Amino acid sequence: MGHRDVGILHPGDMGRGWRRRPWREAPRCGGCPAGGRSAASRRRAAGAGLLAAADLRELTERCEVVLSVCPPAAALDVAREVARAGFRGVYVDANAVSPQRMARIAEVLAAGGATVVDGGITGPPPREAGTTRLYLSGDAPAVARVAGLFTGSALAPFPLDGPIGRASALKLAFASYNKITYALAAQACALADGHGVLDELLDLAAGALPHTPLAATERLAGAGGKAWRWEPEMGEIARAFAQVGLPTGFAEAAAETFRRWEAHKDDTAMTGARLIADLCTAERHEGSGTP
Structure with missing residues (x-):
C-alpha cells in the first residue's frame, strides 16, 4: 500500500x-x-x-x-x-x-x-x-x-x-478477576451497610486486605462511570467461561451489579458510598416488590 x-x-x-x-x-x-x-x-x-x-x-x-x-x-x-x-x-x-x-x-x-x-x-x-x-x-x-x-x-x-483468540482469552481472563473483584467488594459493602456494620467491615478490610477495593470505598468510585461498558464485558466473559466448560455465574452476577450503575455513565465525580447506596436501594426494592 x-x-x-x-x-x-x-x-x-x-x-x-x-x-x-x-x-x-x-x-x-x-x-x-x-x-x-x-x-x-x-x-x-x-x-x-x-x-x-x-x-x-x-x-x-x-x-x-x-x-x-x-x-x-x-x-x-x-x-x-x-x-x-x-x-x-x-x-x-x-x-x-x-x-x-x-x-x-x-x-x-x-x-x-x-x-x-x-x-x-x-x-x-x-x-x-x-x-x-x-x-x-x-x-x-x-x-x-x-x-x-x-x-x-x-x-x-x-x-x-x-x-486469533489467544489475546482475547488472556484479556478476559485478567478482566474476570480484576473487574469482578470490584463487584464483589461492592456487594460485600452493601451487605455490611444493610446490616449496619459497614464501618466495621472497612476497618477490618483496611487491616486484613489493605490493597483491595474492599479496604476503602473510594477505590470503588471509578467503577460507576465504567459500569455501562463493564456490564456487556461480563457477558463476553460468561461466554468465554462456557466455551471451556466453566460455570458462568460469577460473570452473570457481576453483570447484574454493573447494570444497576449504568445511570452513572462517564460520571467522574461518582463516589463509592453512592454506588453502595444504589445497591442497597435496589436490593430493598426487589425484596419488597417495589418497582
Whole structure:
C-alpha cells in the first residue's frame, strides 16, 4: 500500500490516552468518522489529536491499519461496517470480546480481504510507559507490523504465539478477576451497610486486605462511570467461561451489579458510598416488590 495511516474506531474513553500519539511510525491517525457518533465522541477524538474522516469509507481508504476500540457489544457490528466499506488492510480488534466472538469478527473481515489481528488491551488509557499493554495474536507478519507501530510507546505491545483468540482469552481472563473483584467488594459493602456494620467491615478490610477495593470505598468510585461498558464485558466473559466448560455465574452476577450503575455513565465525580447506596436501594426494592 502507498499509505501508512492508522485509523481508530471508535476512540471513546480509551482514546483520551492517544493524545500523546503512542505509536512511533504512523505519520497521521484517522479518528472516528464525523457522522454517526455523539458530540462527546467527536470532542474526545479531536482532543486526542485524531484526524476525523468524513465517513468510514474515507477512513478505510486512507489507512493501512485500523484499530477497533469500542464497547464489546458493538465490536461485531463495527467489523461488519468496515468490511462493507471495502477495507483490505490490517484490522486490529482490541475489544473485550470472547474468543468465540473474535473468531466471528475475523471471518467477517477476512471474507472481504482484510488481515485480522486479535488484540487485548489491559490497563488504563495509555498516557505513560509501563501502565498499559496491547496483547496481539494471529497472523504473524501482521502481528509484527502492528507491534512495530507501538514499540517504545506508552502502549507496550506483547505479541503472542498462536492463532486469533489467544489475546482475547488472556484479556478476559485478567478482566474476570480484576473487574469482578470490584463487584464483589461492592456487594460485600452493601451487605455490611444493610446490616449496619459497614464501618466495621472497612476497618477490618483496611487491616486484613489493605490493597483491595474492599479496604476503602473510594477505590470503588471509578467503577460507576465504567459500569455501562463493564456490564456487556461480563457477558463476553460468561461466554468465554462456557466455551471451556466453566460455570458462568460469577460473570452473570457481576453483570447484574454493573447494570444497576449504568445511570452513572462517564460520571467522574461518582463516589463509592453512592454506588453502595444504589445497591442497597435496589436490593430493598426487589425484596419488597417495589418497582
